[in-house]
Amino acid sequence: MGNRKIALVGNPNSGKTTLFNVLTGANQHVGNWPGVTVEKKEGKLRYQKNEYDVIDLPGIYSLGAFSEDEIVAMDYVLSDDADVIINVIDSSNIERNLYLTSQLLEMGKNLVIVLNMTDEAEKRNIKIDVFGLSKILGVPVISAVAHKGEGKNEIIKEVVNAILKKKTYDNPIKYNKNVLHHIEHIEEILKGKKIPYPIKWTSIKVVEGDSHVLKRLEESKIGKEAVEAIKDFHRFHSKDSFELEVVDSRYSFANSIAEATVSRPAKEVETITDKIDRIFINKYLGIPIFAIIMLVVFQVTFVIGEEILGGIAAFLIEGLGGLIEKLLMSVNSPEWLISFSINGIINGVGAVIEFVPLITVLYLMLGFLEDSGYMARAAFVWDNLMRKFGLQGRAFISMIIGFGCNVPGIMSARTMDNKKDRMITMFINPFMSCGAKIPIYTVFIAAFFPNHGALVLFSLYALGVIVALIMAKIFNNTLFKGESSYFIMELPPYRLPTIKNVLRNMWTNVSGFIVRAGTVIFAVVTVMWVLAVVPASAEPYSQDSLLGAIGSFLMPLFKPAGFGTWQESVALFAGIPAKEAVVGTLGMLYAGEYMEEGKALVDAIRENFTQLTSLSYMVMVLLYTPCAAVLGTIGKETKSIRWTVFIALYTFALGWAAAVTIYQVGSLLGFG
């Protein structure tokens, strides 16, 4: 028999993941739920010679069909895969958190409730009758302060106990008479049919009109008649709001329990969060403070990540290259192997690895902001301005995350519950200049703008943001015209992020980058190297090689943008699988060609570009087709190949047009 399974369910900001980390320690594995881009965190808990699998479900406010996160959580809980469910509740926020609890009880699942962050509740003078809560619900309730590890042993004991007892619960929620009557009616329809979920629960969800459950029912073999009967029911009651009545009955249940067990001070205690917020989301100060924070983030990223650590990394890679070259020569390796190792791998992949420190620092700081609760404030202060472009404040968070990498940026659009906001936010994210593009800019900046690096970089980022906002406005008025949107968001209390969590998140992202450098980018560079040295009759790295032929073929397309050499075209082409490969490919091609002169990549670029073409090249890189990973994510998130192709093409067209405009206008003005 496999390990017993424990699943964690809870609201966002309830400290669920912190508890997951406390329970599993370093024993974790992060993957994806099948078919969707929702992250699946699994870990192992060892207790008294037994091993348990712990599954961290996505943070959600309710189990329903609103978002992929909710569907994943709902399906998992219903699948009965878990032997017990830990419902993590934020103690300062019991009323709202109990809504999710009521849904879990509605499903009748084996539960253990953890009242987390009781220290914060205490500070706010909120008193909770833990014993009473447990008694009324009939569910074990344990108080804990997960980030300090308090309550860990009690939780484990209760959880193991609950697994042994295999308890299930009767649905405690009282629906109103009318709704109850309809639930029975649906139950009648479904009786004896093969349905994927428990019948009582399914009937409630049908009356509630949960689109996911309805879809599942249609897919399962309940017969045309039953499907039609359900459709008739909804058609007939299209003016009734059973959905809200069901939600309301859950709320009444949650409220009655909170009323009986929670007492709050007559006057809310002013917290540190209130004090900080008075400044941070102030009408006048909010945006300037945001700008300062971002400026510090980028400044620190570049000083520490690039100038200090990046330099060290470059030095080490160069040294390693020399060492390998000597080693290979000493064992009389064939010429091609040396060429491949040095030109292909060291110059190509090395160009990417040099940026690991920079990306590490950037992710550390973005992760810190995220965990501290500041990101929600950023969304809040930007909402007003974003609205002018037809977006909401939360879109801004996705954009900021996109600065690190567009993949999580696009995935974070999932927190937006309406389709229009979500789609537009995803469509514009590729214009957010991601970490992988930084190497490209820094090389060009070193070659042409050594004294104005920060300014050029800042301008590129700003241009990306401006293009994104303009496109948002255009999409809003064309593709998604007339669709409404709304904005509701929780501003969680500020919390000092734990070093462990920040490091863990950073590592997830950075290791992803390193793995990509080792696989996709390695593969791209290898393919490029092979193309560059065949056919044997051609001079390697020359225009006569196969790669040269491809580049020459593409060259006319990029000629109006001023990219005069075939290498430049090929590098853009190589950037579609992975943006890091642009520099990698340029490194390999130019290093190959300039090997005998012994000049570095920067020198090679200085010889092949002008200030003007370097600008148009950087803008092209900024705007053109995002990398394969981003396109893949867009495909998964939109579930549409057509949208994915559309994004690949329109971004390319936009990048090309911008690069051409810069080059042509610049030439006219005499900057050529």
Place this chain on the structure above:
Amino acid sequence: MINYLNTLRKGEKAKIESIDAGKEATKRLYEMGLNTHATLNILKNDIGPILASVNGNKIAIGRGLAGKVAVSKIKE
């Protein structure tokens, strides 16, 4: 007297009477604790979203949506 959430001022307290928004938005409001009869403290209403506290928990609500939430003021 019935007011709408977007017209309340900082420091005022109110009880939610009814919500006349789309189903999805209404459900979202419910989930965030803004169900009927919940009491709110208005923390901020100048530019941008309205910030209200529900049980000491801060919720930002867009102006458009706030205009669809009918409330009655509670006098201290």
